[in-house]
Amino acid sequence: MLRLAxxxxxxxxxxxxxxxxxxxxxIGRVERAESVSGWxxxxxISRFLRxxxxxxxxxKSLEALLLIVDESFNLEVKLTQxxxxxxxxxxxxxxxxxxxxxxxxxxxx
Numbered sequence: 001m002l003r004l005a006x007x008x009x010x011x012x013x014x015x016x017x018x019x020x021x022x023x024x025x026x027i028g029r030v031e032r033a034e035s036v037s038g039w040x041x042x043x044x045i046s047r048f049l050r051x052x053x054x055x056x057x058x059x060k061s062l063e064a065l066l067l068i069v070d071e072s073f074n075l076e077v078k079l080t081q082x083x084x085x086x087x088x089x090x091x092x093x094x095x096x097x098x099x100x101x102x103x104x105x106x107x108x109x
Contacts, residue, residue, distance in 0.1 A: 005049040007075035
Protein backbone atom coordinates (compact mmCIF):
# COMPACT_ATOMS: atom_id res chain seq x y z
CA MET A 1 0.00 0.00 0.00
CA LEU A 2 2.89 2.35 0.75
CA ARG A 3 4.52 1.62 -2.60
CA LEU A 4 1.25 2.14 -4.46
CA ALA A 5 0.63 5.47 -2.72
CA UNK A 6 4.19 6.59 -3.47
CA UNK A 7 3.90 5.61 -7.14
CA UNK A 8 0.50 7.31 -7.47
CA UNK A 9 2.15 10.51 -6.24
CA UNK A 10 4.91 10.04 -8.81
CA UNK A 11 7.61 9.87 -6.13
CA UNK A 12 10.74 7.77 -6.31
CA UNK A 13 12.04 6.10 -3.18
CA UNK A 14 14.89 8.61 -3.28
CA UNK A 15 12.65 11.68 -3.53
CA UNK A 16 10.34 10.41 -0.77
CA UNK A 17 13.35 9.69 1.42
CA UNK A 18 14.71 13.19 0.86
CA UNK A 19 11.38 14.75 1.88
CA UNK A 20 11.14 12.83 5.16
CA UNK A 21 14.87 12.51 5.92
CA UNK A 22 15.15 8.74 5.33
CA UNK A 23 17.35 6.89 2.86
CA UNK A 24 15.92 5.35 -0.29
CA UNK A 25 17.26 2.01 0.94
CA UNK A 26 15.20 2.29 4.10
CA ILE A 27 12.09 3.28 2.11
CA GLY A 28 12.56 0.21 -0.08
CA ARG A 29 13.02 -2.10 2.89
CA VAL A 30 9.83 -0.79 4.50
CA GLU A 31 7.89 -1.17 1.24
CA ARG A 32 9.12 -4.74 0.79
CA ALA A 33 8.74 -5.59 4.49
CA GLU A 34 12.29 -6.92 4.38
CA SER A 35 13.13 -6.00 7.92
CA VAL A 36 11.25 -5.20 11.04
CA SER A 37 10.75 -1.48 10.77
CA GLY A 38 9.97 0.69 13.71
CA TRP A 39 6.38 1.82 13.92
CA UNK A 40 7.64 5.37 13.81
CA UNK A 41 9.13 4.92 10.32
CA UNK A 42 5.97 3.35 8.94
CA UNK A 43 3.90 6.08 10.58
CA UNK A 44 6.02 8.91 9.13
CA ILE A 45 5.88 7.41 5.63
CA SER A 46 2.14 6.76 5.79
CA ARG A 47 1.44 10.22 7.11
CA PHE A 48 3.49 11.89 4.38
CA LEU A 49 1.71 9.80 1.72
CA ARG A 50 -1.69 10.54 3.35
CA UNK A 51 -2.50 6.90 4.12
CA UNK A 52 -4.50 5.93 7.18
CA UNK A 53 -1.85 4.25 9.34
CA UNK A 54 -4.33 1.77 10.84
CA UNK A 55 -5.42 0.60 7.39
CA UNK A 56 -1.95 -0.82 6.82
CA UNK A 57 -2.60 -3.45 9.48
CA UNK A 58 -6.08 -4.59 8.51
CA UNK A 59 -6.29 -7.96 6.76
CA LYS A 60 -7.43 -7.44 3.19
CA SER A 61 -8.88 -9.97 0.79
CA LEU A 62 -6.58 -11.75 -1.63
CA GLU A 63 -8.31 -9.97 -4.50
CA ALA A 64 -7.70 -6.55 -2.93
CA LEU A 65 -4.03 -7.32 -2.35
CA LEU A 66 -3.53 -8.62 -5.88
CA LEU A 67 -5.16 -5.45 -7.20
CA ILE A 68 -2.69 -3.34 -5.16
CA VAL A 69 0.20 -5.34 -6.63
CA ASP A 70 -1.13 -4.98 -10.19
CA GLU A 71 -1.73 -1.23 -9.78
CA SER A 72 1.78 -0.76 -8.41
CA PHE A 73 3.26 -2.78 -11.28
CA ASN A 74 1.40 -0.68 -13.84
CA LEU A 75 2.65 2.57 -12.28
CA GLU A 76 6.33 1.56 -12.26
CA VAL A 77 8.42 3.85 -14.42
CA LYS A 78 11.71 1.95 -14.50
CA LEU A 79 10.51 -1.61 -14.91
CA THR A 80 13.54 -3.89 -14.76
CA GLN A 81 13.53 -7.68 -14.94
CA UNK A 82 14.31 -7.68 -11.23
CA UNK A 83 11.13 -5.69 -10.52
CA UNK A 84 9.06 -7.91 -12.81
CA UNK A 85 10.38 -10.94 -10.94
CA UNK A 86 9.64 -9.26 -7.60
CA UNK A 87 6.03 -8.51 -8.51
CA UNK A 88 5.51 -12.06 -9.79
CA UNK A 89 7.07 -13.45 -6.60
CA UNK A 90 4.85 -11.19 -4.49
CA UNK A 91 1.68 -12.36 -6.23
CA UNK A 92 2.69 -16.01 -5.89
CA UNK A 93 3.54 -15.51 -2.20
CA UNK A 94 0.18 -13.86 -1.52
CA UNK A 95 -1.67 -16.75 -3.14
CA UNK A 96 0.30 -19.34 -1.17
CA UNK A 97 -0.22 -17.50 2.11
CA UNK A 98 -3.96 -17.22 1.51
CA UNK A 99 -4.14 -20.93 0.69
CA UNK A 100 -2.43 -21.65 4.02
CA UNK A 101 -4.84 -19.34 5.84
CA UNK A 102 -7.79 -21.10 4.25
CA UNK A 103 -6.46 -24.54 5.21
CA UNK A 104 -5.91 -23.36 8.76
CA UNK A 105 -9.45 -21.98 8.97
CA UNK A 106 -10.88 -25.30 7.72
CA UNK A 107 -8.94 -27.35 10.27
CA UNK A 108 -10.22 -25.15 13.13
CA UNK A 109 -13.85 -25.83 12.24
